[in-house]
Every structure is written in C-alpha cells, then in structure tokens.
Amino acid sequence: MSRIEFIRKEEKKYHDFCYENYKLFEEGSWLYKPVKTVIELLPILDERTSPKVLDLGSGVGRNSIPIAKEIKNKNGKVICVDLLDSALDKLKLYSKEYEVEEVIETMKADIGHYDIAKNEYDLIVAVSTLEHVESENVFEKVIKKMASGTKNEGINCIIVNSEVEEIDISTNEKLDAMMEVNMKTKDMLSKLRQSYNGWEIVNQLVKPLEYKIVRDERDVLLKTNAITFAVKKK
Structure with a gap:
C-alpha cells in the first residue's frame, strides 16, 4: 500500500466514524456549525439570479446546507462533491431534513480530478479538503480549475x-501526519x-489550531496552521 493509499484509508476511517457518531449541527464535534468565513461571504449571492455554488469536499453538508438554505428562494443550486459514500449518503438525508433537497446536487468524485466548467459558479468553497489531493502538482491544478470556473465578481x-x-x-511520540x-x-x-494573482483578497488569515482526534483507537493531538484565503474575481 502506498503512502497516499494509507492516508486515504485512515482518513476514510476517521470521517466514517465522525459521520456515524456525530450529528450535523449538534455540539460535540467540528460538525457543530458551519465555517464562519463561508457564512460571512453569502451576502454576495443576494443580488444574483439563480446563484450556483460548488462545495469541494462537502462532507455531510456542514457548509453546503446553510448555503442551500440561503439561496433556496433564489432558484439556486449547490453542487456537493465528495469521495466518501458515507458523506454523500448522510448529506442526502440531511438535505431532506433541512428541506433543501431540491437545491443540493451530490457528485461522488475525487476533487483532484473533478472537472469544473469555465465561468460556471458564483461561489466555490473548499474547506479542509485541498490538503487531501494527492500531490502539490494536483493542488495547483485544482486551484486553477477553481479560478477558471468562477464567474466575474465571484468568490x-x-x-x-x-x-x-x-x-x-x-x-508524546510524533507521528506521520495524515x-x-x-x-x-x-x-x-x-x-x-x-494562483490568484489579479484577484481581490477578501479575507486572509492564519490561525494556529490544535485539537484531539482518534487514530486507530489512540488519542492524537493534531496541530496545524489553518489558512483562510477568500478572493474575489475581478
């Protein structure tokens, strides 16, 4: 098994456990609430007709369901892309529970190889997902596709x-980061x-974070510098 295959196996195990044991928008996990920055960007969709949003690595809908609720009455659509069946199955259930199933469209795909149509989206969101493409080269290619797929004045x-x-x-042993x-x-x-040269930087922030996760029944401290980077196409 290659290192990439091993990481994806471990990440699948971790996310499958979270999605099965923690409920969306209930306290107890990172599924508790959507990302503040994403919600703060939603007013850009207010004046748009039939806004279209792409959520890369959507998971069970932590961000896509609040977005869908926001654009439901504007004939909007949220395309949710994820590789895990557990995520997409739960997302379909939650979209019915929160009455946005007609707004949410699910796609099973590896975001590293997902094709994004040019000038298609008003907003593209990628939360804690680009670090899981298979290489830095693929990372750069995905960002280029995101930029190309964004409408003028899109985010x-x-x-x-x-x-x-x-x-x-x-x-206190340092482990291989997954x-x-x-x-x-x-x-x-x-x-x-x-990658976004010429775009307007709307929000740029680096926040050191640490939190406890479980790997193979071991309690693990995960430390990271989480980068928030929101940009507007001019």
Missing part, C-alpha cells in the same frame, strides 16, 4: 491546513497568492 473561499503535526497524546499535501505555511500562502 473562491479556501480553508486549508499547513504545517500539520500529529502527536500521540499518551507517549495529510497528502503538508506544506510550510509561508509556501502555501505564496502558492495561493500566485
């Missing part, structure tokens, strides 16, 4: 982890700025 909102560390809490793309923060920011 790309990226939240991506950098300098990720995983530490066994009981032994991230396919794990760049230095300054290098990641540089790559993002270059």
Whole structure:
C-alpha cells in the first residue's frame, strides 16, 4: 500500500466514524456549525439570479446546507462533491431534513480530478479538503480549475491546513501526519497568492489550531496552521 493509499484509508476511517457518531449541527464535534468565513461571504449571492455554488469536499453538508438554505428562494443550486459514500449518503438525508433537497446536487468524485466548467459558479468553497489531493502538482491544478470556473465578481473561499503535526497524546511520540499535501505555511500562502494573482483578497488569515482526534483507537493531538484565503474575481 502506498503512502497516499494509507492516508486515504485512515482518513476514510476517521470521517466514517465522525459521520456515524456525530450529528450535523449538534455540539460535540467540528460538525457543530458551519465555517464562519463561508457564512460571512453569502451576502454576495443576494443580488444574483439563480446563484450556483460548488462545495469541494462537502462532507455531510456542514457548509453546503446553510448555503442551500440561503439561496433556496433564489432558484439556486449547490453542487456537493465528495469521495466518501458515507458523506454523500448522510448529506442526502440531511438535505431532506433541512428541506433543501431540491437545491443540493451530490457528485461522488475525487476533487483532484473533478472537472469544473469555465465561468460556471458564483461561489466555490473548499474547506479542509485541498490538503487531501494527492500531490502539490494536483493542488495547483485544482486551484486553477477553481479560478477558471468562477464567474466575474465571484468568490473562491479556501480553508486549508499547513504545517500539520500529529502527536500521540499518551507517549508524546510524533507521528506521520495524515495529510497528502503538508506544506510550510509561508509556501502555501505564496502558492495561493500566485494562483490568484489579479484577484481581490477578501479575507486572509492564519490561525494556529490544535485539537484531539482518534487514530486507530489512540488519542492524537493534531496541530496545524489553518489558512483562510477568500478572493474575489475581478
């Protein structure tokens, strides 16, 4: 098994467990509420007719369901792309529960190889997902497709982890971080700025985070510099 295959196996195990044991929008996990930055960007959709949104790595709808509720009465559509059946199955259930099933469209795909039509979307969201494409080269290609797929005055909102560390809490042993793309923060920011040269930076933030996760029944401390990068196409 290659390193990429092993990471994806471990990440699938982790996410399958979360989606089965934690309910969307209930306290107890990161599924508790949508990302603040994403919600703050939604007013850009107010004046748009039939707004179209792409959520890359949508999971069970943490961000896409609030977006769908916002654009439901504007004849909007949210395309939700994820590789995990567990995510998409739960997303379909939650979209019915929150009465946005006609707004949500699910696509099973690896976002690293997902084709994005040119000038198609008013908003493209990628939250904690671009670090899971298979290489830095694919990372750059996905960002180029996101940029190309955005309408004029549209927004790309990226939240991506950098300098990720995983530490066994009981032994303090430093583990191999389960991230396919794990760049230095300054290098990641540089790559993002270059990729969106000529766009207006709406929000740029680096926030050190640490939280406990479980890997193979071991308590692990995950430390990261989470980058928020939201840009508007001019």
